[in-house]
Amino acid sequence: MSSILTTEGVPLYVKIREGIRSDILQGRLQPGQKIPSEEELAEQYRVSRMTVRQGILDLIKEGLLHRKRGVGTFVSYPHFDRDHTRLTNFFESAREQGIEASSVVLKIEILAAPEKVAKHLRLEPGGSVICIRTLRYVNHTPVTVHDSYLPHRLFAGIIHEELENVHLWDVMEKYGFQVKRALQKLEAKPAAGEIAKLLGVKPGYPILYKERTVFSTDGTPVEFTYCYNRGDMYSLTVAMER
Amino acid sequence: MSSILTTEGVPLYVKIREGIRSDILQGRLQPGQKIPSEEELAEQYRVSRMTVRQGILDLIKEGLLHRKRGVGTFVSYPHFDRDHTRLTNFFESAREQGIEASSVVLKIEILAAPEKVAKHLRLEPGGSVICIRTLRYVNHTPVTVHDSYLPHRLFAGIIHEELENVHLWDVMEKYGFQVKRALQKLEAKPAAGEIAKLLGVKPGYPILYKERTVFSTDGTPVEFTYCYNRGDMYSLTVAMER
């Protein structure tokens, strides 16, 4: 087991936590294996049991360890697919999967932000926004309609950019914003008239509906989008923890 | 502030935690407001400061409170500070939002795992699984049908447990498994005959359909569930990063 180097200003429980973490990462403790008891670790690190406990509890919260009362504390099996928590770029992931993807811009206009849009973009009501409606195709079949709203103040020149067959997020980088995080609200909705026509389905057909707010690295909301996805041709996989 | 009723078998920190939670839910503590200091709460509840602390830390982990060192502890604003990446327990989050929630078990049986179920639960094909169909109500309206599959080997006795109005995940803890992580695949689908009848909608009505694999702290898949959620009464918010 690792001992603790002399480091100042670092709480003991952090040192212990990182010591155990390194034992796991370096393979000195294997998945499924029982780690020493709180009591033993306290003696080993020469701290009180409560201090050891605090470090262990951190690692449990992280998912690196788990424990069973009356039995012991064990190293968890690593979970593979970090993949699904990730926010992915439509064109990139289509290309990765060898799928033919394209998009067309149906409409682009500047208007006063509707109330809901303003709220999500943190603009004053009626603030100026750019609205872009795009239709995306997968293997030449229409799959998704996007109504995206961007703050006009941040992306004034974007209406002159080439927006077909590229991802909006790539264009945003030219304006100094890197997409970092998105909050998506998902629902199933019947297709309303115009959307149904664009997607080539009957009105009332199930649509996977998303409202998405996109934030850049500095926390600025840079995009609010209504997404209408054809239910039978679109699925979304997410990983969640607690 | 609420005082604590005499209840046996419930840890003090849990009583304090729930006391504070109820203060928030009932509006005695408003979002953004500072709650009493650890010291004051300790005196109020007549326990040691460390005990109060444990209760508060739980609520912080949940996202209901946040704190700033040297300043104080504050009630979080819903949907802003509160975290959406988290895997939430249906009954817990309903309670948090002050919504009336209930569930009934429609069917419970032991059968050989269908191929897809076996794959997700990492069982040999045809391995024995427990299938539980439940119907969940929100404010007395049916909202969700769940077809859950559990490995029979791990939860043999569960068929004798009380499963109505409790969350499966709470019951699983009795069997030594703590739910940590879930992988969910989302689609919009038309309601098929039986599901439509149970949810009280017309066949073809949009359903937010989920396939969910749930993993316990040690990485074991403990549940695979087909979820059929009424599109107009159910939404899911997720945060994603890249």
Add this chain to the structure above:
DNA sequence: GCTCTCTAGATGTATAGACGTCTAGATTTT
């Protein structure tokens, strides 16, 4: 009025000990 310093109040870290409760396995009893 402005800046700097100080301080009260709040959370963060840490200790040592006590007792509760659960689990698995060993032991005893039947």
Add this chain to the structure above:
DNA sequence: AAAATCTAGACGTCTATACATCTAGAGAGC
């Protein structure tokens, strides 16, 4: 052999106390 009981070990809860560190605001000095 099977069932019931016991027990060591491990985690869970809780206390009372001490000191560290951070923050916002009060107060002193300019």
